[in-house]
Amino acid sequence: MEKDQKKELDTEELKNEASNTVNEVKNTIKNVDIKKDSIETKGFVLEMFKDPLKTLKDIVEDKKGKYFKYAIIIIAIWAVAKLISKCFLLGSYWRLYNIGENILSIILTTISPIIAVLVMSLIVFLMNKNNKKPLTVIISAITTANIPTVISAIVSLLTIVSTSAYILTEPFSKLCFIISTVLTYFTIKNIFNEEKNSNFIKKFVIIEAIYSIAYIVLSLLKIYI
Numbered sequence: 745m746e747k748d749q750k751k752e753l754d755t756e757e758l759k760n761e762a763s764n765t766v767n768e769v770k771n772t773i774k775n776v777d778i779k780k781d782s783i784e785t786k787g788f789v790l791e792m793f794k795d796p797l798k799t800l801k802d803i804v805e806d807k808k809g810k811y812f813k814y815a816i817i818i819i820a821i822w823a824v825a826k827l828i829s830k831c832f833l834l835g836s837y838w839r840l841y842n843i844g845e846n847i848l849s850i851i852l853t854t855i856s857p858i859i860a861v862l863v864m865s866l867i868v869f870l871m872n873k874n875n876k877k878p879l880t881v882i883i884s885a886i887t888t889a890n891i892p893t894v895i896s897a898i899v900s901l902l903t904i905v906s907t908s909a910y911i912l913t914e915p916f917s918k919l920c921f922i923i924s925t926v927l928t929y930f931t932i933k934n935i936f937n938e939e940k941n942s943n944f945i946k947k948f949v950i951i952e953a954i955y956s957i958a959y960i961v962l963s964l965l966k967i968y969i
Contacts, residue, residue: 761869761879768809768880772816785817789891797930803885804877804934812880815887818894822857825897830854832904852967857894860969861887863958867951868932875937882935889927896920 788811792799803811830853834846865882896917902909929948938944962969 758866758870765879765883768812769816772813776813776816781813781817785814788814789818792888792891796927800885800888800927800931801934803888804881804931806881806884809878809880809884811884811888815884818887818891819857819861822890822894822897823854825894825901826857827854828901829897829904849966852965856967856969857897859962859967861890863962863969864928864951864955867954867958868935871947871951872936875935877935885931885935886928889931890924892920892923892927 827850830850834849861883865879865886868882868886869877869879896913899916900913902913932948932951933941933944936944936947938947959969
């Protein structure tokens with residue numbers, strides 16, 4: 745009986761957080777000033793690279809949600825980079841008979857960054873029982889940790905100009921993936937409010953394992969996060 749009640753509470757909590765997050769996304773998009781907020785986001789990214797761990801900690805401890813706006817813009821840039829890359833990749837293979845399949849592939853590729861952030865954020869939100877944080881805060885922190893991956897997606901567009909650019913973009917992409925993984929580790933560690941690495945490593949491995957399972961399932965649906 746207690747387990748059923750706890751499950752109901754967790755489900756209700758998730759529904760409330762999802763609803764609040766959707767409303768926050770709507771309000772953020774509605775009030776965004778593209779020019780002004782883009783400049784602010786650029787400044788935020790530069791500041792993050794000066795002291796990434798402090799920035800990530802500030803985001804996790806933020807109670808006003810001021811970083812969520814930056815997260816939305818960063819994810820949007822990430823999605824656009826994916827969209828451009830996919831369109832050029834499919835360009836040479838575009839055929840009228842598989843136009844529907846190509847359009848679906850473009851849509852799934854474009855939303856993949858959004859899904860990637862949401863999946864990791866939801867896993868962290870559900871596993872973090874003792875130090876609850878709003879889902880918007882978790883999304884902001886996870887997105888910020890993925891800024892190197894976003895930069896990698898943008899740099900990868902160089903292969904559109906020259907296919908030989910992959911000689912540079914591929915190792916750069918791997919480096920950015922490693923940096924994002926390290927930043928994600930410290931981000932989630934801050935969210936869980938864990939002081940010792942020895943206490944947190946096991947939890948991080950479990951989170952990554954669950955994410956990997958989600959990756960496999962979504963890959964079967966041709967969504968590659």
